[in-house]
Amino acid sequence: MxxxxxxxxxxxxxxxxxxGAAGSALVPITARAATEEAKAPAAQDPSLPxxxxxxxxxKDKRLRIDARTTVLDALRDHLKLTGSKKGxxxxxxxxCTVLIDDRRVVSCLTLAxxxxxxxxTTIEGLATDDRLHPMQQAFVDNDAFQCGYCTPxxxxxxVACVKEGHAGSExxxxxxxxxxxxxxxxxxxxxxxxxxxxxxxxxx
Amino acid sequence: MTAAAPSPKANMxxxxxxxxxxxxxxxxxxxxxxxxxxxxxxxxxxxxxIAKGRIDRFDLDxxxxxxxxxEIVTHENAPKLKESKLFSNGGYAGTTIQPLKxxxxxxxxxxxxxxxxxxxxxxREAANRVKVSYTATAPSASFDSPGTTTAAAKGQNAQxxxxxxxxxxxxxxxxxxxxLTAAYDTPTQHHNPMExxxxxxxxxxxxxxxxxxSQFVYGLKxxxxxxxxxxxxxxxxxxxxxxxxxxxxxxxxPRTAIIAGIAKRLGRPIKLVPxxxxxxxxxxxxxxxxxxxxxGANRDGxxxxxxxxxxxxxxxxxxxxxxxTKTTTRLYACPNVDSxxxxxxxxRNTPGFMRSPPEVPYLFALESAMDALAVKLNMxxxxxRRINDTTNEPIGGKPYTSRSLMACFDEAAKAFGWAQRSPxxxxxxxGDWLIGYGCAATCYPTQMGPSAARVRLQRDGRTxxxxxxxxxxxxxYTVIAQTAAERLGVPLEKVAVFMGDSDLxxxxxxxxxxxxASTCSAVMMVCDQxxxxxxxxxxxxQSLTDRAKETVGLGQTPATQAAKGDRPLDIEKAFxxxxxxxxxxxxxxxxxxxxxxxxxxMHNGQVRLVGGHAMKDQIAYAFGAEFVxxxxxxxxxxxxxxxxxxxxxxxxxMNPRTARSQLMGGLIWGMSSALLEATEIxxxxxxxxxxxxxxxxxxxxxxxxxxxxxxxxxxxxxxxxVGVKGLGELANVGTNAAICNAIHHATGQRIRKLPVRLxxxxx
Numbered sequence: 014m015x016x017x018x019x020x021x022x023x024x025x026x027x028x029x030x031x032x033g034a035a036g037s038a039l040v041p042i043t044a045r046a047a048t049e050e051a052k053a054p055a056a057q058d059p060s061l062p063x064x065x066x067x068x069x070x071x072k073d074k075r076l077r078i079d080a081r082t083t084v085l086d087a088l089r090d091h092l093k094l095t096g097s098k099k100g101x102x103x104x105x106x107x108x109c110t111v112l113i114d115d116r117r118v119v120s121c122l123t124l125a126x127x128x129x130x131x132x133x134t135t136i137e138g139l140a141t142d143d144r145l146h147p148m149q150q151a152f153v154d155n156d157a158f159q160c161g162y163c164t165p166x167x168x169x170x171x172v173a174c175v176k177e178g179h180a181g182s183e184x185x186x187x188x189x190x191x192x193x194x195x196x197x198x199x200x201x202x203x204x205x206x207x208x209x210x211x212x213x214x215x216x217x
Numbered sequence: 218m219t220a221a222a223p224s225p226k227a228n229m230x231x232x233x234x235x236x237x238x239x240x241x242x243x244x245x246x247x248x249x250x251x252x253x254x255x256x257x258x259x260x261x262x263x264x265x266x267i268a269k270g271r272i273d274r275f276d277l278d279x280x281x282x283x284x285x286x287x288e289i290v291t292h293e294n295a296p297k298l299k300e301s302k303l304f305s306n307g308g309y310a311g312t313t314i315q316p317l318k319x320x321x322x323x324x325x326x327x328x329x330x331x332x333x334x335x336x337x338x339x340x341r342e343a344a345n346r347v348k349v350s351y352t353a354t355a356p357s358a359s360f361d362s363p364g365t366t367t368a369a370a371k372g373q374n375a376q377x378x379x380x381x382x383x384x385x386x387x388x389x390x391x392x393x394x395x396x397l398t399a400a401y402d403t404p405t406q407h408h409n410p411m412e413x414x415x416x417x418x419x420x421x422x423x424x425x426x427x428x429x430x431s432q433f434v435y436g437l438k439x440x441x442x443x444x445x446x447x448x449x450x451x452x453x454x455x456x457x458x459x460x461x462x463x464x465x466x467x468x469x470x471p472r473t474a475i476i477a478g479i480a481k482r483l484g485r486p487i488k489l490v491p492x493x494x495x496x497x498x499x500x501x502x503x504x505x506x507x508x509x510x511x512x513g514a515n516r517d518g519x520x521x522x523x524x525x526x527x528x529x530x531x532x533x534x535x536x537x538x539x540x541x542t543k544t545t546t547r548l549y550a551c552p553n554v555d556s557x558x559x560x561x562x563x564x565r566n567t568p569g570f571m572r573s574p575p576e577v578p579y580l581f582a583l584e585s586a587m588d589a590l591a592v593k594l595n596m597x598x599x600x601x602r603r604i605n606d607t608t609n610e611p612i613g614g615k616p617y618t619s620r621s622l623m624a625c626f627d628e629a630a631k632a633f634g635w636a637q638r639s640p641x642x643x644x645x646x647x648g649d650w651l652i653g654y655g656c657a658a659t660c661y662p663t664q665m666g667p668s669a670a671r672v673r674l675q676r677d678g679r680t681x682x683x684x685x686x687x688x689x690x691x692x693x694y695t696v697i698a699q700t701a702a703e704r705l706g707v708p709l710e711k712v713a714v715f716m717g718d719s720d721l722x723x724x725x726x727x728x729x730x731x732x733x734a735s736t737c738s739a740v741m742m743v744c745d746q747x748x749x750x751x752x753x754x755x756x757x758x759q760s761l762t763d764r765a766k767e768t769v770g771l772g773q774t775p776a777t778q779a780a781k782g783d784r785p786l787d788i789e790k791a792f793x794x795x796x797x798x799x800x801x802x803x804x805x806x807x808x809x810x811x812x813x814x815x816x817x818x819m820h821n822g823q824v825r826l827v828g829g830h831a832m833k834d835q836i837a838y839a840f841g842a843e844f845v846x847x848x849x850x851x852x853x854x855x856x857x858x859x860x861x862x863x864x865x866x867x868x869x870x871m872n873p874r875t876a877r878s879q880l881m882g883g884l885i886w887g888m889s890s891a892l893l894e895a896t897e898i899x900x901x902x903x904x905x906x907x908x909x910x911x912x913x914x915x916x917x918x919x920x921x922x923x924x925x926x927x928x929x930x931x932x933x934x935x936x937x938x939v940g941v942k943g944l945g946e947l948a949n950v951g952t953n954a955a956i957c958n959a960i961h962h963a964t965g966q967r968i969r970k971l972p973v974r975l976x977x978x979x980x
Contacts, residue, residue: 060284060339079338086337095251096244098460100411101493105910108411136244149242153234156221156878160690161241162411162460168242191917194910196411196461197690198885199878200921202221 065129069094070138076125084120084128085109088135096136096165100194107193110166111135117173119192136165139172148172151210152203159197167193171207172214180211223873226930228940232874233709236694237458246458250415250490252428257417258287260476260489261332261340263347264498268325268356268903269564276348280332283346285339288483290331292317296478298444303535304468305376309440309822311468311501312567314534317475322351323534324566325904326498328472331479333487356564356903359405359530360507367528370558373536377558381546381612384553386511389522393513397590401510401582402970403953404895405530405905406503407496408571409915412460414470414496418477419486425452425477430459432466433726434685434719437473439822444474445481449822457717459727462689464570465500467728472499494908501569502896504530504537506578510586513553518594518604520551527579528559532567536560539570541579543830544838548583548660550607564903570728572883573946576661577890577953581971584657584954589967592642598656598958599626599635610836618837619933621866622658625842628927629864630656633844642965650848650857651980653963659951662829663837663868663942665808666725667815668739673801674747676792678707686716686736687727691945692875693736699871700737700939704744722803723819729826730839730943733871737939739806746802751791808937828936835935839942841865843884843952847959854978857922858888858956864927868942873928880926880948887952889916895972 062077067087076091085102088094088111097120100108104122111120112134120133139146145153148171158164170193174180179189186207187200195203222232240246277289290296295317302308316328330347334340357364370377390396410430417428425445431437434454442449459466472489480487491499506529513522525545531537542556571577591598606623609616630636638654639645645652671683682701686693694714702709715721725735792798807815810827818825830836846860861884870876893914897906907913926948933940953971961967964980 058284060342079336081338082336089251090337093253094244095247098248098411099250099413099490101910103493103909103911105493106411136242140243145239145242152242153238154221155219156235156238156874158241158690159692159878159882160411160461160688161237161246161458162248164241165244187918187921191919194411194915194917196409196463196915197878198882198889198916198921200885200916200918201881201924202878203918205220 063126065125067125067128067133068131069133070135078125080126082125084111084123084125084133087125088120094135094137098162098165100163107170108163108166110169110193112169112173115176117170136168139168147213148206148210151206155202155206155209157199157202157206159199163193163195167195167203174207175211175214180207183208221874221877223877223928225873226928228930228932229870229928230699230872232872233695233699235692235875236698236714237688248412248458248460249417249428249430249456250488252417254417254419254486254488257486257488258333258335258483259337259340260479260487261344262328262491262495262499263330263332263344264495265322265325265327265329266349267322267351267353270322270351270353272320272322272329273350273352275330279348280343280346283339283343285335286343287333287335289343289347290317290333290479291329292319295475296482298474298478299446301440301444301469304824305374307823309436309443309469311470311569312532312535314532314567316471324498324532324564325902326495326566328475328499331475333479333483358898358900358903359505359563360561362563362900366562367559370536370538370540370560373560374538377538377540380556380558381542382555383612386522386524386553386555389553390511390513390524393521394516395514395590395593397512397586397593399510399586399589399969401508401585403506403578403581404971405505405898406571406890406894407896407913408463408465409910409913410461410463410465413490413493414472414500415490416473416476417486417488418480420481423451427452427454427473427477428456429454429473430456430466432459432462432687432689432728433822434687434717435723435822436726437469438719440469441474441477445477454719455717457688459687459689459717462727463572464574464728467570467726470500493910497896497905497908498566501567503571503574504568508579508582510582512586512590514590514594518596518601520549520605522553523551524555525579525583526557528561530561530563530565532565533562535567537568539575541575544576544660544662545579545583547610547612547830547836548658549605551605551611554611572886573661573950576950580659580951581953584951585957585969588655588954588958588961597640599630602626602658610830615834615836618835618935619931620838620840621929621931622840622842624929625840625864625866628929629842629844629862632925632927633862635844642962649851651851651963653847653849653959653961654844655847655955655959655962656842656844657951657955657958659841659843659947660838661730661943661947661950663734663839663936664729664731664826664828665734665738665937666731666824666826667805667807667811667819668724668735669722669803669805669819670736670739670743671722671801671803672701672740672743672747673799674705675799676789678711678788680705680707680712682712682714682740683721684716684724684736684740685719685721686724686732688716689727691732691879692872693732695875696733696871697736697740700740701744704741705747725826726824730945730947731826734937734939734941734943737871737941738937739804741938742806743802743804746804747800750800751786751795754794755786755791837936837942839865839867839944839947841947843887843955845952845955845959847956847963849960849963849978849980851980854975854980856892856960856973856975856978858892860923861888862925863948864929865944865947866929866931867944867947868931868933868936869940870928871941876928876944877926879945881924883948884924884952885916885921886949888956890949890971891953891956892972
């Protein structure tokens with residue numbers, strides 16, 4: 014892994030990846046990020062590691078990983094960013110929610126290779142200069158969590174929910190926050206937190 | 218104040234924000250699988266595809282060819298582990314079914330192999346390539362399956378000591394003017410905490426560190442040591458944060474010692490993150506029950522006879538049961554009571570505690586029956602409870618230490634608008650929606666266990682509290698910090714709390730809603746030891762013990778926190794007099810009536826909870842009343858629950874914010890147990906079918922509309938030094954009955970089988 018400050022924006026080619034993963038020797042797995050060394054064998058044997066550069070919280074992170082690694086596992090096991098949580102690995106619970114190019118996605122169902130060149134924002138990238146993001150502060154103020162395991166995903170989802178324009182009413186918030194399960198059931202407090210933070214986030 | 222932070226009433230602490238709030242909103246809170254490991258190998262479990270039979274052979278060739286595979290562990294080459302006894306028989310385990318010991322299969326989803334590889338992806342692929350040949354026999358899945366055996370719980374479960382009974386039930390029931398007999402079914406349920414059942418094991422020489430979400434680090438430490446055959450002092454369990462427990466992490470599961478053994482053999486840390494579906498079979502669950510209630514009353518509603526019979530499913534290996542009759546036979550005044558709990562053995566994994574284990578299923582039956590009786594009597598169900606309210610439990614005649622049941626009913630009824638209810642079923646509607654109001658009582662035993670704590674105070678007021686308690690989302694860090702700050706009179710922000718580590722002084726299991734009562738009593742006692750030392754130094758001439766007991770505040774506490782007559786002590790002067798920079802005290806606290814071996818058991822990781830109905834001269838319970846509005850669509854039969862109102866009295870409320878949140882979550886759990894949650898079982902294969910978070914229905918945000926929690930002021934000096942009854946398991950009891958009672962009110966249909974889904978409604 015290495016950090017570079019430049020943001021390389023290589024577009025990932027889904028078809029090339031599919032072909033590569035299926036074992037075709039003709040198409041390299043990643044167009045620009047992979048080194049020559051990793052590229053050739055990767056196309057022959059999908060179980061060999063590939064190189065990928067992820068742009069996480071404003072920094073480029075270069076990784077050598079199994080091609081099947083999800084964004085979630087790349088963050089947790091390879092980048093030591095363990096704020097994003099694994100609750101189901103099936104896209105059913107939302108604990109792994111991160112922003113990719115400002116859209117909320119379940120990182121357990123997103124391959125790291127597919128996120129190359131895109132901007133990934135995790136819970137660790139939300140606070141600035143030790144000041145909590147308004148949504149984080151609102152979760153504290155409204156006691157919007159208990160065990161805290163779903164909380165990073167809830168907060169990332171909540172930030173996107175507001176930016177999508179889905180925080181206009183309590184009913185809207187409830188509906189558009191329903192992809193994130195909280196087993197402790199802090200739901201009414203989560204709704205209150207989103208309501209509190211929404212105006213400040215929309216202001217900019 | 219926001220709704221999240223209700224103003225404290227009498228005998229309530231301040232609603233300060235959570236101690237761990239910043240860590241939890243920034244992603245810095247580290248759960249088991251977040252802990253960094255040095256060059257870990259990754260484990261992936263393979264679980265049985267049959268429920269009964271044996272493994273004939275494994276074909277591992279294909280799996281071993283996967284690049285990065287290190288080892289595949291089956292019963293043929295697994296590390297040898299010692300057997301562990303069930304927690305209720307003096308052991309630590311939640312099941313005595315020990316996987317990887319032989320070729321035998323005791324239940325579907327039993328661990329049959331562990332694949333270890335350089336990456337998670339390789340371990341998973343290899344596990345999928347293992348071929349297993351079985352000889353399967355037809356399993357018994359549940360009630361009504363051929364091949365199950367049924368026997369009374371008494372005599373086979375060490376913790377089920379009696380089938381409570383008093384008077385002459387048969388005669389009284391026979392003679393009663395109004396009678397009711399009804400059967401109730403509750404389903405299998407799985408805890409599904411958000412954190413998966415991850416375990417990481419790392420050895421440093423002979424010392425083992427386990428990172429695993431646990432509700433009982435001392436139990437896990439001692440249990441794993443016993444299985445590995447090593448000294449318990451060589452095992453350390455670390456989990457500063459636990460991603461939900463709900464009972465699933467209270468007792469040891471087989472996975473931990475297995476992973477520890479493999480890590481030892483490989484000489485490398487191993488990280489296991491089981492899948493969500495594996496979590497359904499490698500831990501425990503709430504067993505399905507079948508119950509029957511008989512109530513006999515006179516025309517005025519006075520209960521004369523009550524009989525409660527319950528049957529619960531357990532595994533072939535273990536006689537687990539929850540036996541909720543200990544509570545339901547004591548809730549109301551009734552002179553003639555009978556009960557019987559039996560256990561049905563099937564080819565299943567052993568069930569275990571799940572949030573309010575006895576009360577959720579058993580109060581569903583009782584509180585549904587009480588509502589039905591009220592209808593028979595043409596009486597307001599609240600009034601029926603009032604008529605049968607009691608200060609003494611009927612079985613042994615012991616007095617409740619305090620009991621605010623009817624105060625809870627009255628407060629909640631007022632907030633809910635119960636007076637607006639028209640009593641006739643099907644008499645309220647709003648367009649296409651039939652409206653029903655329902656209510657039920659809740660109660661939960663007050664329990665305490667022996668606990669130790671270490672507290673260190675510096676002359677600048679900085680305080681460090683060490684206790685191997687557990688933060689499972691309850692607010693444990695917060696209330697322990699508040700206790701120390703109040704007792705020592707130091708500002709809250711100067712208190713640091715360390716928990717979730719078995720190297721710290723022992724605390725009881727975070728179960729049975731005992732944590733706050735036990736840990737805060739211990740912390741309070743140790744803080745008092747510090748105060749005594751300081752007072753002895755600062756005021757050598759004064760009478761020490763009494764003075765120290767009466768005096769709160771070491772100089773910096775706000776006046777509001779000091780009790781009447783207290784006076785502050787200059788902390789710096791006291792330190793000067795002592796001639797030290799730090800005062801540190803360790804202490805061990807045990808509740809009144811705790812057995813003689815309490816402290817030894819505490820260090821050995823064995824549970825010695827006392828309280829509830831099992832106290833010598835009294836009985837201690839927390840109480841509450843819950844009111845719900847249900848709407849049933851007359852065409853689609855869709856069921857909605859727009860309002861849940863609960864009023865609760867549980868002794869001292871340490872922090873109204875964390876208390877409200879926990880009770881709110883409990884009410885939603887209660888709603889869920891009525892309308893959503895059930896593990897479906899394929900009866901042919903004794904297999905859980907909906908073993909994922911899309912098919913096992915838990916509430917999402919859109920399922921929850923109005924939830925109101927009312928905290929009643931209650932003082933009870935007879936239970937424990939902090940006066941806390943515990944409320945983590947109070948709110949999700951009775952809600953299921955309240956909802957079915959409301960459905961009856963809306964539709965005229967009495968539903969006695971949970972969960973209620975739209976296909977069960979016949980409008």
